[in-house]
Amino acid sequence: QSALTQPRSVSGSPRQSVTISCTGSSSDVGRYNFVSWYQQQPGKAPKLIVYDVSKRPSGVPDRFSGSKSGNTAALTISGLLPEDESDYYCCSYAGDYTWVFGGGTTLTVL
Amino acid sequence: QITLKESGPTLVKPTQTLTLTCTLSGFSVNTRGVGVGWIRQPPGKALEWLAVVYWDDDVGYSPSLKNRLTIARDPSNNQVVLTMTNMDPMDTATYYCARRPLVASGYFDYWGQGTPVTVSS
Numbered sequence: 001q002s003a004l005t006q007p008r009s010v011s012g013s014p015r016q017s018v019t020i021s022c023t024g025s026s027s028d029v030g031r032y033n034f035v036s037w038y039q040q041q042p043g044k045a046p047k048l049i050v051y052d053v054s055k056r057p058s059g060v061p062d063r064f065s066g067s068k069s070g071n072t073a074a075l076t077i078s079g080l081l082p083e084d085e086s087d088y089y090c091c092s093y094a095g096d097y098t099w100v101f102g103g104g105t106t107l108t109v110l
Numbered sequence: 111q112i113t114l115k116e117s118g119p120t121l122v123k124p125t126q127t128l129t130l131t132c133t134l135s136g137f138s139v140n141t142r143g144v145g146v147g148w149i150r151q152p153p154g155k156a157l158e159w160l161a162v163v164y165w166d167d168d169v170g171y172s173p174s175l176k177n178r179l180t181i182a183r184d185p186s187n188n189q190v191v192l193t194m195t196n197m198d199p200m201d202t203a204t205y206y207c208a209r210r211p212l213v214a215s216g217y218f219d220y221w222g223q224g225t226p227v228t229v230s231s
Contacts, residue, residue: 001173003156034216038157045206045224046149046157051217089157093216097170099147099159 004029004090004102011108017078020105022090023071028100030071034093037066037075039086040104046089050075077107085109112136114146114207114222121228122197132190132207132222139183139190140165143213146190148181150203151224158203162210163190199229 005023012018022029022037029035035053038046048057050066053073063078073092077084090102118130132146139146147162161181162170171179180193190207204226208218 003158032216036217040157045221046208047221048217048219051215051219057219091157091159091217097162097164097168098172099162099170099216101149101157101159104156 001027001094001098001100004092004100006088006090006102006105008103009106009108011110012077012080013110014080014082016080017076018080018107019074019076020088020090020107022073022075022092022102024073024092024100025071028092028094029068029073031095032093033068035066035068035073036091037064038089038091040089041086080109082109112209112220114209114220116205116207116222116225118205118225118227120226121230123231124198124229126197128192128194128197128201128227130192130194130205130207130225130227132192134188134190134209137209138185139188140185142166143211143215145210146183147208147210147218148190148192148205149208149218150201150205152200152203155203160194160205161192164210197229201227202229203227 037050040046054066113135145164148160163181204224206224208221
């Protein structure tokens with residue numbers, strides 16, 4: 001079970017859109033529609049922002065959207081705001097009651 | 111209001127066993143479908159999933175740490191306990207517990223604030 005692969009960093013200007021990819025395998029991302037995304041501010045616990053590939057918890061702006069194709073999931077943040085600057089982690093169910101996280105992506109809003 | 115709170119030692123010596131407790135509030139560890147997992151994060155590094163226990167006592171462990179971990183429910187105190195044996199400095203991290211809310215759900219919706227653990231002699 002290897003960690004999911006995410007870009008180390010992405011950046012964008014305010015009001016632009018960015019997409020963070022999350023590549024797994026046919027044993028996790030490709031097999032299950034249980035991909036979730038978490039936003040983590042410095043010194044804080046992760047916060048769920050997308051679950052089941054593309055669903056948003058109550059209170060999460062619709063600027064955050066998720067998708068999946070094959071073994072790769074993606075998080076798109078549109079209309080970037082300065083407060084979106086954060087670390088983002090993807091996570092996938094991997095079968096047999098196990099989960100796997102990605103290596104994390106740092107988003108910089110220029 | 112749903113909260114989770116981790117507790118345990120902040121410093122352990124190499125080779126010792128770490129015991130962490132996650133105290134739940136606003137939901138029960140007995141509720142059908144509920145699971146509670148542990149995730150850790152070394153300083154400056156990524157999240158790593160460790161283990162999960164479900165309402166029916168089914169468990170899951172990270173394959174790479176399976177031999178060192180034990181997770182269990184304590185329904186009388188509405189807690190979940192994680193033990194990790196043979197601690198090493200590489201296990202220095204903030205340890206989080208989090209709730210998996212529903213049957214066949216694949217995400218963790220509420221997280222504790224985390225508890226830092228340093229492994230050093």
